[in-house]
């Protein structure tokens with residue numbers, strides 16, 4: 001009985017010796033949706049998708065890149081530096097300190113990473129958000145990063161896929177974070193002018209200023225199953241219009257039914273779909 005020997009016994013043991021950490025944090029994963037336990041290794045090999053309820057867990061950009069690109073090979077695209085904390089913002093904590101804590105925790109510069117690699121041997125540039133970094137919020141760095149991603153795709157003559165996973169604009173950067181909305185749209189326009197494809201894969205959640213800018217402008221818009229996508233939160237809308245919203249409101253499935261997105265893609269089919277799409281639009285292959 002694996003479950004008994006691997007889980008119950010160490011758990012009992014740890015109760016007897018509470019100071020000794022018997023189970024590493026990542027050995028078991030508790031699904032955020034159905035709350036079932038999944039063995040860590042199985043969860044990773046299933047692309048961080050729950051075996052029980054098919055919940056697609058949030059991914060870090062490096063996991064995204066590893067899952068999408070051939071043989072886990074990709075090159076990170078350097079993004080330009082921006083001014084940190086231009087408003088000298090402080091709430092319960094200084095923004096600068098909060099920001100550095102997130103950098104330490106995630107080992108990332110900010111909430112966006114861009115990489116170039118091959119999918120089924122065809123070049124693609126991918127810009128992925130990290131929800132673990134301040135809710136994947138879009139500030140100066142992310143706005144600049146999207147422009148840099150578009151410029152890189154243009155130089156390399158490759159399509160750009162953006163995977164938003166974000167609560168919206170970064171409030172600690174005030175109006176400057178809101179200015180990233182039109183800026184990100186300019187990035188999309190650069191691709192249009194260069195006649196290069198721009199695709200979006202909406203991950204859970206895509207809300208606020210991110211949903212209201214580049215995320216809804218894809219030539220083709222994909223979404224992960226059950227991803228929450230919308231501008232304002234459900235409760236705010238219900239209170240404003242004084243009506244009960246349908247249960248599936250603001251889910252990828254609801255948006256598909258209402259023509260807002262083109263396709264819902266399971267993570268296991270991701271490489272196949274983007275590989276096929278690339279073969280349809282590619283005229284040159286990345287070197």
Ligand SMILES: [Zn+2]
Nearest residue numbers: 031034050053
């Ligand atoms: Zn589950």
